[in-house]
Amino acid sequence: xxxxxxxxxxxxxxxxxxxxxxxxxxxxxxxxxxxxxxxxxxxxxxxxxxxxxxxxxxxxxxxxxxxxxxxxxxxxxxxxxxxxxxxxxxxxxxxxxxxxxxxxxxxxxxxxxxxxxxxxxxxxxxxxxxxxxxxxxxxxxxxxxxxxxxxxxxxxxxxxxxxxxxxxxxxxxxxxxxxxxxxxxxxxxxxxxxxxxxxxxxxxxxxxxxxxxxxxxxxxxxxxxxxxxxxxxxxxxxxxxxxxxxxxxxxxxxxxxxxxxxxxxxxx
Numbered sequence: 703x704x705x706x707x708x709x710x711x712x713x714x715x716x717x718x719x720x721x722x723x724x725x726x727x728x729x730x731x732x733x734x735x736x737x738x739x740x741x742x743x744x745x746x747x748x749x750x751x752x753x754x755x756x757x758x759x760x761x762x763x764x765x766x767x768x769x770x771x772x773x774x775x776x777x778x779x780x781x782x783x784x785x786x787x788x789x790x791x792x793x794x795x796x797x798x799x800x801x802x803x804x805x806x807x808x809x810x811x812x813x814x815x816x817x818x819x820x821x822x823x824x825x826x827x828x829x830x831x832x833x834x835x836x837x838x839x840x841x842x843x844x845x846x847x848x849x850x851x852x853x854x855x856x857x858x859x860x861x862x863x864x865x866x867x868x869x870x871x872x873x874x875x876x877x878x879x880x881x882x883x884x885x886x887x888x889x890x891x892x893x894x895x896x897x898x899x900x901x902x903x904x905x906x907x908x909x910x911x912x913x914x915x916x917x918x919x920x921x922x923x924x925x926x927x928x929x930x931x932x933x934x935x936x937x938x939x940x941x942x943x944x945x946x947x948x949x950x951x952x953x954x955x956x957x958x959x960x961x962x963x964x965x966x967x968x969x970x
Contacts, residue, residue: 711809726756727760730756771790844917876955925938
């Protein structure tokens with residue numbers, strides 16, 4: 703693991719906890735891009751850009767919290783990304799309630815500055831709806847192909863169900879991630895899985911919802927992740943799959959259902 707990455711991220715947490723917010727804001731890359739799933743779920747404003755964007759994010763937090771502390775528990779080297787597992791605690795300004803939770807934050811370092819790319823919360827588990835949209839035998843067949851691929855992944859601890867994929871399948875990672883990568887073929891899929899398995903001590907994939915229409919299946923998943931420190935978290939993502947003759951030939955990873963549906967030319 704790059705010691706520089708760890709030190710830069712750690713310095714940002716120290717500035718936050720010391721309430722040196724000006725130094726905290728200026729510690730980011732001028733072109734910083736940050737997505738907070740927490741603020742997105744509250745008011746729909748989850749994306750923040752540049753130093754001014756980070757200051758707006760800070761203003762919103764300070765309005766909501768009397769105090770808020772971040773304790774790094776573990777740093778995970780995920781290639782281009784550094785993942786920080788945190789214990790957070792804060793006291794609501796209006797309610798006075800003290801809230802504690804665990805999150806993971808992804809960082810990328812460039813030009814000696816920190817650039818946090820995303821926040822991955824550990825939300826409370828609860829029942830989730832399942833819905834299938836679309837008609838016809840082809841849509842159902844495509845949905846079953848995606849389900850079989852997910853079942854194989856979970857049953858084998860990450861094996862790629864090659865019989866479900868076209869030999870020339872193309873997989874593209876999240877556009878908002880620190881490294882927007884494209885993998886080609888079955889071996890490319892296996893390399894992408896191995897990179898994830900290297901970063902986490904344990905992982906599982908729970909299918910939450912399938913939207914099936916024509917040649918496209920949009921699937922919402924809940925990742926169950928365990929860091930090497932033992933901290934566990936759940937992360938929701940939505941992926942878009944394109945199929946031909948019952949085989950998956952294109953896959954795109956997205957952070958939200960809306961983004962995946964838009965990529966597939968669909969709407970909620």
